[in-house]
Amino acid sequence: MCTGNCAKCLGITLIPLAILCLLCNIMLFFPGGYVADQNEHITDEVWFFGGIIGSGTLMIFPALVFLGLKNNDCCGCCGNESCGKRFAMFTSIIFAAIGVLGAGYSTVVSAVAINRGPKCQVADKSWSYPFSEGNYLTNHSLWSECMAPERVVPWHLTLFSMLLAMSLVQVALCAFQAINGLIGTICGDCCGCCGTQTHP
Template sequence: MCTGKCARFVGLSLITLSLVCIVANALLLVPNGKTTWTNTENLSLQVWLMAGFFGGGLLVLCPGIAAVRAGGKGCCGAGCCGNRCRMLRSVFCSALGVLGAIYCLSVSGTGLRNGPICRKDSSWGYHFKETEGSYLLNCTQWDVCEEPPNVVTWHVTLFSLLVAASCLELVLCGVQVVNAAIGVLCGDCRKKVGPRAQEL
């Protein structure tokens, strides 16, 4: 697979994953799909850090778009410098995407370990923080949270999705850094086949 085609594939994958992270972070703000508990007292710090929106979302969306553009025709067509200019830009954007994915992964991992803020016996707090993440393997403990309804399932599902998505983003951004660097040095492997092909 040439560097241009690889860049387009990676870029489209990153765009999809970044949108997944943004949606997951938005859903974390509305436990059980309701805005009743959307405030600083009833949502964990990791939700308000917006790791899925900024880290796994916007900071990865930009590299995704840059990678798709790098896989296009380029500023000089199929000849000349090919896509070297766009590939160089994609290297820096992908490096930024790596930082965003790491941020999303670290915050989401902490969110999973600490668990959600919920009400237990009229007391709001991190009732699973002392378990150091072991509550994830014992679903029977989840029922101790009285409010918000189903908050543990909601919290665990969405943060797990963010962890998985950010891991994939980290890998893909790393791949694109290498791919784009090769594209800068060697150019796009696609050959010039004529004016008609360049128009397409």
């Protein structure tokens, strides 16, 4: 497959993933599906905006760059038809690195949030983190320690798990594009960028 076509496919895949990450992070601002009475009742990791900034907004830029690589027509510099395409592929490596950093940030935030568990109201009516070191993941009987909001534990776990999974996919896709971009920089796009010239 041409390096430009491959990059375009990656860009097409990254955009819906970025949108889903944005939505997951936004939904986490409503613990258990309810509007929080106070901002302090929202889990701290939600405020790190891993899904909104890291694997959401920041991922849009690499995706758009990858989408535009196939249609890049900046050819002909220095008498070499493919040098413009090679430079574009080199630029995609930089944006792929940005994507890896953004998605990596979201991955770390999500993993920490899953391990720590949600902030919720416990028996003494205070708001705290009743779980430690992910012990609630395998022992569902501990979930009852969260008195409010209702269903906050599965809500927290499901959304952060989705963020974690999608962020890992984004890391893999951006890393793949970094390799693809390196190949495109060295070898050029196998399909060419200015068409095939005919000689008499």
